[in-house]
Amino acid sequence: xxxxxxxxxxxxxxxxxxxxxxxxxxxxxxxxxxxxxxxxxxxxxxxxxxxxxxxxxxxxxxxxxxxxxxxxxxxxxxxxxxxxxxxxxxxxxxxxxxxxxxxxxxxxxxxxxxxxxxxxxxxxxxxxxxxxxxxxxxxxxxxxxxxxxxxxxxxxxxxxxxxxxxxxxxxxxxxxxxxxxxxxxxxxxxx
Numbered sequence: 001x002x003x004x005x006x007x008x009x010x011x012x013x014x015x016x017x018x019x020x021x022x023x024x025x026x027x028x029x030x031x032x033x034x035x036x037x038x039x040x041x042x043x044x045x046x047x048x049x050x051x052x053x054x055x056x057x058x059x060x061x062x063x064x065x066x067x068x069x070x071x072x073x074x075x076x077x078x079x080x081x082x083x084x085x086x087x088x089x090x091x092x093x094x095x096x097x098x099x100x101x102x103x104x105x106x107x108x109x110x111x112x113x114x115x116x117x118x119x120x121x122x123x124x125x126x127x128x129x130x131x132x133x134x135x136x137x138x139x140x141x142x143x144x145x146x147x148x149x150x151x152x153x154x155x156x157x158x159x160x161x162x163x164x165x166x167x168x169x170x171x172x173x174x175x176x177x178x179x180x181x182x183x184x185x186x187x188x189x190x191x
Contacts, residue, residue: 141163
């Protein structure tokens, strides 16, 4: 995660420098500047050698505008979301993402997650491509009709995180907790 943030930050800095033609702003202490510009006393036999510039001076500080900072944060958020989606394409990753979202957004701990795990293992085995050919139910939560998931995002066919978010929201609104949804499933074979 830290490497992704560093990469985004570096990319945003380089992008800003290239697009805006930002000039280098090297921090120069007033004392150093005063010493460098002071007249040299010839009788003191002091020799000064000015450093030769062998290459371009690279900026050590770039001031970013608010718009560039916002774009950098947008890029970071997209990077995090892409990592989440890729992780959730496997059952193990989907379970981890679901547990995190359930805890963060709904306050459901490990007991509720064990009910959710049982429910969605029976429904889809945590496979985001799962589709019931008879009913048309789709995804990890087996939404029926599947187009219901449009309320979260339109990428529900291919995005397991969208399916997880919709499924957790559905359980929260309809049953309050995953354990109550599992109890309903055990009674009627659907929830």
